[in-house]
Amino acid sequence: MTFKITPIGGVDQIGSNMLLLEGPNGHSVIDCGILFPFEDFFNINYLIPNFTQIPRPDHIFITHGHEDHIGALAHLCEHFPDLHIIAPPFAATLIKNKFEFYPRKLKYKLEVLTYDETYTSAGLEFDYVQVNHSIPDTYGIHITQPKTGQGAFYVSDFKVDPKAILEPYFDFKKLQSLRSQLSESLLMADSTNITSSQHKTTSETELIPGFNDIFNSNYKRVFVTTFSSNIHRMINIIQTSMQANRKVILYGRSVKNYFQAAMDNNLIPEGIKVFDIDEVNQKTDLLTVIVSGCQGDFRSTFRRIAFNQDSYFKLNESDCFVLSSKSIPGNEKKISLCLNQIALQHCPVITASDMLIHASGHAGKTDLETLFSNYNPDIFIPIHGESFFLERHQKWVETLRGKYNSKLLTEVIHNHDTFDFELKKVTTNENAEDLAPLIIHGNALEFDRENIKERRKISDAGLVSIVINKDGVLKHDIFMTGITLPSTHDQDRCNEHISKLIKKNHKKNKDHSEQIRIEVRRYLFQIIGEKPIVRVTYL
Ligand SMILES: [Zn+2]
Secondary structure, three states, X not given: OOOEEEEEEOEOEOOOOEEEEEEOOEEEEEOXXXXXXXXXXXXXXXXXXXXXXXXXXXXXXXXXXXXXXXXOHHHHHHHOOOEEEEEOHHHHHHHHHHHHOOOOOOOEEEEEOOOOOOEEEOOEEEEEXXXXXXXXXXXXXXXXXXXOOEEEEEEOOOEOOOOOOOOOOOOHHHHHHHHHOOOEXXXXXEOOOOOOOXXXXXXXXXXXXXXXXXXXOOOOEEEEEOOOOXXXXXXXXXXXXXXXXXXXXXXXXXXXXXXXHHHHOOOOOOOOOOEOXXXXXOOOXXXXXXXXXXXXXXXXXXXXXXXXXXXXXXXXXXXXXXXXXXXXXXXXXXXXHHHHHHHHOOOOEEOOOOOOOOXXXXXXXXXXXXXXXXXXXXXXXXEOEOHHXXXXXXXXXXXXHHHHOOOOEEOOOOOOOEEEOOOOEEEOOOOHHHHOOEEEEOOOEEEOXXXXXXXXXXXXXXXXXXXXXXXXXXXXXXXXEOOOOOOOHHHHHHHHHHHHHHHHHOOOOOOOHHHHHHHHHHHHHHHHOOOOEEEEEEO
């Protein structure tokens, strides 16, 4: 056989990236990330790919350290103890740090990749290819079936950045060399920016003039929030601040943790200096404060400062707040709430719509075509995107057919479907509906999907609890949560009315909870116009 690929996550969605490969001698996996919860998932931590039905993989290869590529790895290690992980150095540090805080002990083998090594797994050969992205140490993975001379390049997150100064340029030389050994090839590539009107993705280096302008302005303190994992952005912010005689403070757990992980991997250039809060004088020093939480999450440092709830930093009109980031779809409201609060404190705000201070980590069409021309695949499958993006990507690649490969085959596949390279055929998984992402909450525990409905009902209309003793009388006043009655007398009226209902329904040794539940819901609907969840307990 050649090999088969099955996305377990990462298509028809942005997040929970995970690809299963079946080779002649077994299985391998690439990445295992989380999906951030939708707004109506009620305080759920995250979702993970449903890998409960997959066979044990020989290895898992990690492309880079973003949460949507490593965030679910601990769960996979719990499912398959002693799993052998191969990861880039920076991602390996982040994985180790994450595993330390996992609520349960994990058994695993973590190997840091050697760039020039070819790894053998499941009867296939795996080679790492350096790419550019928005976190250091990002790679695409090349797969070769040595017996048939067929292969694939999997590159879920990348851009092409010839101006990069803090990381090596996309290693097209290695990619071309791997491609030249194949008789037939498949490309699976990033669809994130396929709909973007900006075709050439901005380089991190191009942001430096904007930062220079801001840090050389008269602002006493400049607060900057960005994605904490974007180490190169952080370095550029620190260096331009230092050149403008500013002292830099890292503020918030996430920026500090990522910076420390970057230090541990020698990714921070010599001469870079950051200060602790107690090492600076807020009255006399010019400051740059790099703040965690650019998505405005509820407990984030960004939100705390914006809402004037931080004990140390209070914004005023001599400061400036810079958003060197963009909103992840779904977070727009949270961010605009923060911006409004900053405006109320008369602090000027600069966003990426005002100046060139944010660059995407994903390929625009120009970058995608550069990749396409360097690899020249026979088969193309779009990945890392919602359904609409995948369709668009497929259609656009088909327009390249005449230019590069007249026999090019394109396919869109869905999570849990399998593409058989030998047969050039997609097999649909009939049980895909039962393999929806797993919901994780609390201490990294799985949450029953059905219970989301219960949470929704409670949040929609509140909860009423009624406890009845064996004589058929209320044990104590009915308990209501999340319900506002029209007046204070209504609580007494409710108690009285419900007591009567219970008496009316009471017959010795009989449980009438269902009847009472229905009648209470009906009664409350007359008063408040909503039907809360009602729980009736007989003691
Ligand atoms: Zn990424």
